[in-house]
Amino acid sequence: xxxxxHAHLPxxxxxxxxxxxxxxxxxxxxxxxxxxxxxxxxxxxFIKCNNEMAEFFKKHQDQVLAYCYVNPSYEEKxxxxxxxxxxxxxxxxxxxxxxCHCLDPRVExxxxxxxxxxxxxxxxxxxxxxxxxxxxxTTSNAAEIAELSQRFPDAMLILGHIGGxxxxxxxxKAVKNAENLFVDTSGSGTELGMIEMAVKELGADRxxxxxxxxxxxxxxxxxxxxxxxxxxxMILKKNGEKILKRRRV
Amino acid sequence: xxxDVNAYLGQWAFxxxxxNTAEGILKLMxxxxxxxxxxxxxxxxxxxxxxxxNEELHExxxxxxxxxxSLAVINPNYAGWEDDLELCIDEWDMRGVKMHxxxxxxxxxxxxxxALLKIAAKRNLPIFIAVRVEDxxxxxxxxxxxxxxxIEIAEVIRAFPNVNFILNYIHFSEATYLMNMLPKNxxxxxxxxxxxxxxxxxxxVAKTVKRIGAKRVLxxxxxxxxxxxxxxxxxxxxxxxxEERKLILHMNAxxxxxxxx
Numbered sequence: 351x352x353x354x355x356h357a358h359l360p361x362x363x364x365x366x367x368x369x370x371x372x373x374x375x376x377x378x379x380x381x382x383x384x385x386x387x388x389x390x391x392x393x394x395x396f397i398k399c400n401n402e403m404a405e406f407f408k409k410h411q412d413q414v415l416a417y418c419y420v421n422p423s424y425e426e427k428x429x430x431x432x433x434x435x436x437x438x439x440x441x442x443x444x445x446x447x448x449x450c451h452c453l454d455p456r457v458e459x460x461x462x463x464x465x466x467x468x469x470x471x472x473x474x475x476x477x478x479x480x481x482x483x484x485x486x487x488t489t490s491n492a493a494e495i496a497e498l499s500q501r502f503p504d505a506m507l508i509l510g511h512i513g514g515x516x517x518x519x520x521x522x523k524a525v526k527n528a529e530n531l532f533v534d535t536s537g538s539g540t541e542l543g544m545i546e547m548a549v550k551e552l553g554a555d556r557x558x559x560x561x562x563x564x565x566x567x568x569x570x571x572x573x574x575x576x577x578x579x580x581x582x583x584m585i586l587k588k589n590g591e592k593i594l595k596r597r598r599v
Numbered sequence: 600x601x602x603d604v605n606a607y608l609g610q611w612a613f614x615x616x617x618x619n620t621a622e623g624i625l626k627l628m629x630x631x632x633x634x635x636x637x638x639x640x641x642x643x644x645x646x647x648x649x650x651x652x653n654e655e656l657h658e659x660x661x662x663x664x665x666x667x668x669s670l671a672v673i674n675p676n677y678a679g680w681e682d683d684l685e686l687c688i689d690e691w692d693m694r695g696v697k698m699h700x701x702x703x704x705x706x707x708x709x710x711x712x713x714a715l716l717k718i719a720a721k722r723n724l725p726i727f728i729a730v731r732v733e734d735x736x737x738x739x740x741x742x743x744x745x746x747x748x749x750i751e752i753a754e755v756i757r758a759f760p761n762v763n764f765i766l767n768y769i770h771f772s773e774a775t776y777l778m779n780m781l782p783k784n785x786x787x788x789x790x791x792x793x794x795x796x797x798x799x800x801x802x803x804v805a806k807t808v809k810r811i812g813a814k815r816v817l818x819x820x821x822x823x824x825x826x827x828x829x830x831x832x833x834x835x836x837x838x839x840x841x842e843e844r845k846l847i848l849h850m851n852a853x854x855x856x857x858x859x860x
Contacts, residue, residue, distance in 0.1 A: 360800075364800070367800055368800050371799040371800040371836065372800075374799075374836070375799065375836070478736075479740075482740050515734060515736030515737070516736050516737065517737060518737070519614065538734075538794040538795060539734060539736075539737070539794060540794060540825050540826050540829040541733075541734070541737065541824060541825055541826075542616075542617060542618070542822065542823055542824060542825055542826045543614075543615075543616075543617055546617075563800070563801075564797060564801070565799045565800050565836075566797065566798045566799040566800075566829075566832045566833060566835075566836040567794070567797060567798075567829050567832070567833070569832075570826065570828050570829040570831075570832040571826050571828075571829050573828065574631070574826040574827075574828035574829060575826070576617075
């Protein structure tokens, strides 16, 4: 099963086309989140986003898996929402954006909960050194997410979009030693060598296929990469299937 | 048949490239199913004297001129450019001119660029404008180079109606600006290199074809900086009839570059 670990709920008038193209491209499951339009978002906003996501997921369970999305600043309320989304809505994991920096202590209970539930957390990440990062300062970069994952070795954290624009060579090197941190391949960036370097430095077993809604671009770069067929299978299918098997609820 | 109108050979100052020799790029082309490519020197993007890059390219293509068509990088602000152009076109059989106004620090609408474009018009040389070479988000922290402004490109398209302008690595939003600014001008072509010019779900390629017709859309990949298969898949995931597909994949390029099919 080819799983796209980084997708987003498109606007209503694009949803049918999105699902149609994903199927045509051989993507079996799209792990989607639905994000609020402004950050940091309110509790009403992220609850609304998750409810919309749940509705869409219910109608398209053959093609879709869903991430819960919260603003960690809401602490116990965010934690409640996360647990509810996993246990009652049957969501696949948690998506965290730049509502809160990854090293903010308010994030920690969510990480601990994800370990308890056996589900992944996908982090939006910037592939850029902190000193060059434009605002907002709550955006986390690869090095910071690597640090977080090293504090929680049992967590399944996913570094979002290594191809999401930015210095991917730096991003790959920044996470090399964070051995429990997965990296998704999504993003509009399709520079030749990106996937090859990620496999060489991190190992194919840490990479997860993703598109960030750039469907044809996202899957083409995996098929085009100068890596073995087995490594492609790992990135497209096997690594993701292992993550699903670690679920405890 | 597939002809790629946006390919590079040489050394890129900002990261190590693979497949950046003649032998290397031919291997990449074979892997992707690309028959021929218009190549320019990527070294020339950052060389002060761009002609050294053209010279390197010419030497590199000694045994590959059947599949690799060369383009001359010209900086019309640099001394001796007229002689360099003559050498490139008349003796080295370079089939067009590649311009990098943003990297070479000149305006397309400036006097020296106009002198070059006048020659292009007189000699029927296609002009390839690299709107960008690399995604700006990847740029070196000491060298942030914005894309070539659409307003300047629009001005020269209008000022030189007898010159064919091929716009390499242009985003869909930028192409839309030009298509809306110049609905009657037919002397500009859009390639599909850009990371924000997509196939499938986003339909950027399809929308461009709908607006200006398949005769003015070209297959370009940005190889070897970018995976050529990614650009090819944009065409494969765009609903086109057979004629449109052929135009985009090779016929338009063959006409512009005088390649016999």
